[in-house]
Amino acid sequence: MILRIVVCVKYVPDATGGRHFTDDLTVDRDDVDGLLSELDEYAVEQALQIAEECQRAGADAEITVLTVGPEDAKDALRKALSMGADKAVHVEDDDLHGTDVMGTSLVLAKAIEKTGYDLVIAGMASTDGTMGVLPAILAERLGVPQVTLLSEVSVEDGTVKGRRDGDTASEQLEASLPAVVSVTDQSGEARYPSFKGIMAAKKKPVESLDLDDLDIEAEEVGLEGAWTKVDEAAERPARTAGTIVKDEDEGGKQLAAFLAERKFV
Amino acid sequence: MAEVLVYVDHVDGAVRKPTLELLTLARRLGEPVAVALGNGAADTAAALAEHGAVKVLTSDAAEFADYLVVPKVDALQAAYEAVQPAAVLVPSSAEAKEIAARLAVRIKSGIITDAVDLEAGDEGPVATQSAFAASFTTKSRITQGTPVITVKPNSAAVEAAPAAGAVEALAVTFSDAASGTKVIARTPRESTGRPELTEAAIVVSGGRGVNGAENFAIIEALADSLGAAVGASRAAVDAGWYPHSNQVGQTGKSVSPQLYIASGISGAIQHRAGMQTSKTIVAINKDAEAPIFDLVDYGVVGDLFEVVPQLTEEANSRKG
Ligand SMILES: Cc1cc2nc3c(=O)[nH]c(=O)nc-3n(C[C@H](O)[C@H](O)[C@H](O)COP(=O)(O)OP(=O)(O)OC[C@H]3O[C@@H](n4cnc5c(N)ncnc54)[C@H](O)[C@@H]3O)c2cc1C
Ligand SMILES: Nc1ncnc2c1ncn2[C@@H]1O[C@H](COP(=O)(O)O)[C@@H](O)[C@H]1O
Numbered sequence: 209m210i211l212r213i214v215v216c217v218k219y220v221p222d223a224t225g226g227r228h229f230t231d232d233l234t235v236d237r238d239d240v241d242g243l244l245s246e247l248d249e250y251a252v253e254q255a256l257q258i259a260e261e262c263q264r265a266g267a268d269a270e271i272t273v274l275t276v277g278p279e280d281a282k283d284a285l286r287k288a289l290s291m292g293a294d295k296a297v298h299v300e301d302d303d304l305h306g307t308d309v310m311g312t313s314l315v316l317a318k319a320i321e322k323t324g325y326d327l328v329i330a331g332m333a334s335t336d337g338t339m340g341v342l343p344a345i346l347a348e349r350l351g352v353p354q355v356t357l358l359s360e361v362s363v364e365d366g367t368v369k370g371r372r373d374g375d376t377a378s379e380q381l382e383a384s385l386p387a388v389v390s391v392t393d394q395s396g397e398a399r400y401p402s403f404k405g406i407m408a409a410k411k412k413p414v415e416s417l418d419l420d421d422l423d424i425e426a427e428e429v430g431l432e433g434a435w436t437k438v439d440e441a442a443e444r445p446a447r448t449a450g451t452i453v454k455d456e457d458e459g460g461k462q463l464a465a466f467l468a469e470r471k472f473v
Numbered sequence: 474m475a476e477v478l479v480y481v482d483h484v485d486g487a488v489r490k491p492t493l494e495l496l497t498l499a500r501r502l503g504e505p506v507a508v509a510l511g512n513g514a515a516d517t518a519a520a521l522a523e524h525g526a527v528k529v530l531t532s533d534a535a536e537f538a539d540y541l542v543v544p545k546v547d548a549l550q551a552a553y554e555a556v557q558p559a560a561v562l563v564p565s566s567a568e569a570k571e572i573a574a575r576l577a578v579r580i581k582s583g584i585i586t587d588a589v590d591l592e593a594g595d596e597g598p599v600a601t602q603s604a605f606a607a608s609f610t611t612k613s614r615i616t617q618g619t620p621v622i623t624v625k626p627n628s629a630a631v632e633a634a635p636a637a638g639a640v641e642a643l644a645v646t647f648s649d650a651a652s653g654t655k656v657i658a659r660t661p662r663e664s665t666g667r668p669e670l671t672e673a674a675i676v677v678s679g680g681r682g683v684n685g686a687e688n689f690a691i692i693e694a695l696a697d698s699l700g701a702a703v704g705a706s707r708a709a710v711d712a713g714w715y716p717h718s719n720q721v722g723q724t725g726k727s728v729s730p731q732l733y734i735a736s737g738i739s740g741a742i743q744h745r746a747g748m749q750t751s752k753t754i755v756a757i758n759k760d761a762e763a764p765i766f767d768l769v770d771y772g773v774v775g776d777l778f779e780v781v782p783q784l785t786e787e788a789n790s791r792k793g
Contacts, residue, residue, distance in 0.1 A: 229611075345577075375568075378662070379658070380657040444608055464784050467788070
């Protein structure tokens, strides 16, 4: 028996790099440096820990990292491989440009089924789209339990357990495999790739798939196939410069006066 | 007039404020029909009627508490099929977003998440969203199926608009998937007695500059003098000084209060993502170069251990 883990990772524009839209109102992925979404590093980390635990118990585990994205998205796969994942699948096709969450989830679900899986692990949200709904949609499409937004996760005897800290309560969850899991940034710091890991990653297999390989028609995805449309995108006007004072023993009082002026006190 | 389905976020029958805001937006699109699920579902009716719900569909089956998300998707789908609404509106809580997304897949509809405003348009509802840590504003719509839209807290005012709010039992047949994920135990979050972070009119936050869990008492004292909620940066949360449930930012709560006061917070992009749309922003930081000062209406360059207690004292004396 081998535990097959698929980790969904997204290649995103760097949040500190002046992100913007292109003329067709899709996220510009060319002009801004990209990277493996930081929130997906937590998913890779939990996959590694689950695999290590599995191996300690004498069983086997294999981690495949999967991305849907442009050519450069290979960088995100390499990073995950250098952290310790075993192999990678890259779904890449010119017709995918502008795909929305419904299309992306369709492609991911097909690629996951083709790869074969017992456990899918995703991040809590992508740092560019920040929807945080794709893992739930994947569970719906794959027809397996959804165990999402976990800050703690473990797998034992074909069961996944985890803690979900919600708005009003913290819940202990449990489901049988196969299942879809997502983990939050509270699940534990992700490891840095070691030099050895980086060298090893260069030799790990990266399989490329296109829409044909997944039996998906071009019309089902891309900007044309999207079920949502962005009509306008405008840069938020910069906030008008405020008053800045240096505290010379009176800073708190000056601030109180400002708040009084605005009727907050 | 077309009916609009509104998913109700409530705790044992007490309707949470974002749902009342959602009713304000729903009334721009049609007649709100509310769906309340779980323990106390029928108790929501009075508040919902007061704010415009023409009907309240309820079910308090045990499945909603015993299993994660899917039973609620089954119920919302049953309501959707019964009502055939023009749109489905859902508050942007983590759970409700997942419910909305799974419903959208089932009914073959597009989904928009985290709208901050909604308007009726010629081709269906137009949603305003903030993108890239609130540095862009977009307008979008759904082009396939019945629009499913989740809306962030503080996106509209709560307005009284009395309507019938007749309670009707919702018949739900649970799918096989409904029992897939068991909730083995549930520990309710303890109330601090302070306002809910995402609903508060004023939020007072502390960051790494607060320098210790015990020092958060200074931040709490200021919050209490203003009747505010307490927030924290991720640095303060990661250091273990304040609970994660109070984190403001990309991976914490996103807040949009009338007044946001940041003390000892530098203003990293991920923190800004969660507070940039606050109406008035104030910061106290000893580093005049801190990026948070780019956002402020009023900033004090100084030591928070001097400035914050003085402000608290002033606020308290002005009250008294
Ligand atoms: C994927 C991802 C998600 C993230 N999500 C979030 C999030 O949700 N929320 C969040 O906050 N961060 C988040 N971060 C982290 C973010 O990048 C910053 O690291 C964090 O916000 C820094 O917190 P801080 O401002 O408290 O600390 P610092 O950046 O260290 O700033 C501390 C500030 O305090 C000031 N200071 C120190 N002492 C005093 C004093 N005595 N008086 C006055 N001022 C003083 C300093 O001048 C400094 O400006 C995320 C990061 C990533 C990569
Ligand atoms: N293009 C993609 N390729 C692979 N995984 C993705 C992609 N988009 C989203 N995901 C996964 O889904 C999670 C949630 O994404 P989202 O719902 O878009 O915020 C991410 O953290 C990833 O794990």
